[in-house]
Amino acid sequence: MRSLLFVPAGSARMLEKSVTAPADAVILDLEDAVQPSAKGEARAVLADHLARRDRSGPRIAVRVNGLASPWIDDDLAAVVPLRPDFVMLPKSEGPGDVARLSDRIATLEPETGRTGILVVATETVSSVLQLAAAPWGHPRLKGLLWGGEDLAADLGATANRRADGSYSSPFRLARDLCLMAARRAGVLAIDAVFTDLGHPEGLRAEAEEARRDGFDGKAAIHPAQVDIINAVFRPSDAERAWAERVLAALGQSVTGVAMVDGHMVDAPHAARARRILGRP
Numbered sequence: 001m002r003s004l005l006f007v008p009a010g011s012a013r014m015l016e017k018s019v020t021a022p023a024d025a026v027i028l029d030l031e032d033a034v035q036p037s038a039k040g041e042a043r044a045v046l047a048d049h050l051a052r053r054d055r056s057g058p059r060i061a062v063r064v065n066g067l068a069s070p071w072i073d074d075d076l077a078a079v080v081p082l083r084p085d086f087v088m089l090p091k092s093e094g095p096g097d098v099a100r101l102s103d104r105i106a107t108l109e110p111e112t113g114r115t116g117i118l119v120v121a122t123e124t125v126s127s128v129l130q131l132a133a134a135p136w137g138h139p140r141l142k143g144l145l146w147g148g149e150d151l152a153a154d155l156g157a158t159a160n161r162r163a164d165g166s167y168s169s170p171f172r173l174a175r176d177l178c179l180m181a182a183r184r185a186g187v188l189a190i191d192a193v194f195t196d197l198g199h200p201e202g203l204r205a206e207a208e209e210a211r212r213d214g215f216d217g218k219a220a221i222h223p224a225q226v227d228i229i230n231a232v233f234r235p236s237d238a239e240r241a242w243a244e245r246v247l248a249a250l251g252q253s254v255t256g257v258a259m260v261d262g263h264m265v266d267a268p269h270a271a272r273a274r275r276i277l278g279r280p
Contacts (some may be wrong), residue, residue, distance in 0.1 A: 001025045001043035001059065001143070001188060001248060002036075002217040002233035003226045004280065009062070010042030015049040018058070020211075023226045024280070025059040030075055031066070031090050039071050043078045049057070050082035059085040061118055064089030068101060080108035080115060082208035086142060087262060088118040091150070094130035098138045104142070116142035121181065122174040131177035136185040143188030146178035149195075179214055191218040200228060207232040235276045243273035 007014050009030045017027045028049075034042040046062070053060070054137050062084045062186065080087065089101050098117055108253035109115050121136075121144040128151065130136075136144065148160040148171040160171045174275035175192070182189035191210035194203040207218050207229050209238065218229045235243075246265050249258035257266045 001190075003126070004061065004190060004217060004219045004230040005226055006033070006063075006219065006221050007224060008040055008042075009046040010034050012045050012049065015046065015053075017223075019054055019251040021138070021223060021226065021229065023058050023220065023223075024230075025061055025085070026057075027061045027063050027088055027219070028078045029063045029082075030071070030079075031063050039065070040074075043071075043074060047082060050079060050084065061086035061088045063088040063090060063120075067097055070213070073104075076104055076108055080105055081110060083110065084089055084115065086116040086118045088120065088145075091122055092119050092121055092127045094127055094133050094277075095138070098136065102138060102140045113139065114255050116140055118145060118188075120141045120145050120147055120150075121178050122146040122148070125151070125154050127176065128177060131174075131181040136181050136187075137243040138185075139188045141185060141187050143190050143216075144178050144182040144185070145190040145192070147177050147192040147219075148174065163170045176213075188216045189214065191215045193219045193221045194225065195221065197222050197224070200225075204228050204232060207244050233279070235279050239276050246270060246273040247277075 001024040003028055004019050004025045006027045006029050007018045007272040009015065009028045010033065015028065030039065030042055030046065033165050044231050062079045064087055065071040087101065087105060089097060098119060101117055105115050117140045119141065121131060148167060150172065151174055152160045155170060157170065160167060162168050179189045196202055203225055210218055211233055217233055220226050220229055246269050246276055249260050250270050252266065257264060
């Protein structure tokens with residue numbers, strides 16, 4: 001998944017528009033996009049929408065409220081039987097939360113093991129530290145997403161970016177650990193949202209950096225951001241041609257090493273080539 005678009009779950013109009021969104025997945029949000037006093041109403045609106053939704057469009061994730069919240073059980077009971085592709089867990093404290101969420105999902109889903117889990121893995125200091133301290137792999141886990149807004153609050157930071165727009169060091173650390181933990185777990189690594197809607201070139205630059213570093217995709221907060229993200233994370237014709245040459249050359253090699261375009265290639269290049277060719 002290259003692009004994941006956040007959509008407020010309490011807006012019937014925006015939910016309907018999300019059916020034809022150009023994103024690879026939509027994240028129907030019951031957490032930050034809904035005020036505490038409106039949680040019940042938003043949950044009902046979302047359940048009605050999911051019951052009627054055309055599933056030919058983007059894949060569906062529902063961001064529920066955190067495991068420590070008073071709303072999580074009602075969230076899961078309302079949405080899991082309606083077969084979302086993923087449940088997104090916010091306010092994680094570590095990989096143990098994935099197992100706890102999985103156990104709750106298992107009692108509600110119509111098909112055993114159907115529902116995947118995405119985790120916003122950097123919203124608490126505890127979770128960030130656990131990215132390096134413990135493995136996150138789990139049969140349901142499909143992706144880790146990082147973000148710096150809630151982490152700033154947990155740290156007591158006054159901002160998460162420097163004057164030039166780049167993330168400051170605590171947030172870079174969280175980003176990099178999220179990427180590495182996702183790779184260790186064998187799941188998608190998803191880059192944070194870019195909140196400056198009036199700066200599309202900033203979005204493009206940040207997405208290009210994320211792809212270069214190894215992220216699989218990026219979250220979006222507005223439909224206008226999706227085309228930029230999709231374009232950045234779509235391999236170019238030149239990249240696909242390189243990948244095909246690498247795999248062809250290594251397929252004929254008896255040593256596991258070959259020359260492509262004047263450069264030596266081996267197993268790590270083959271892995272990169274397969275990742276390129278596996279992208280949409």
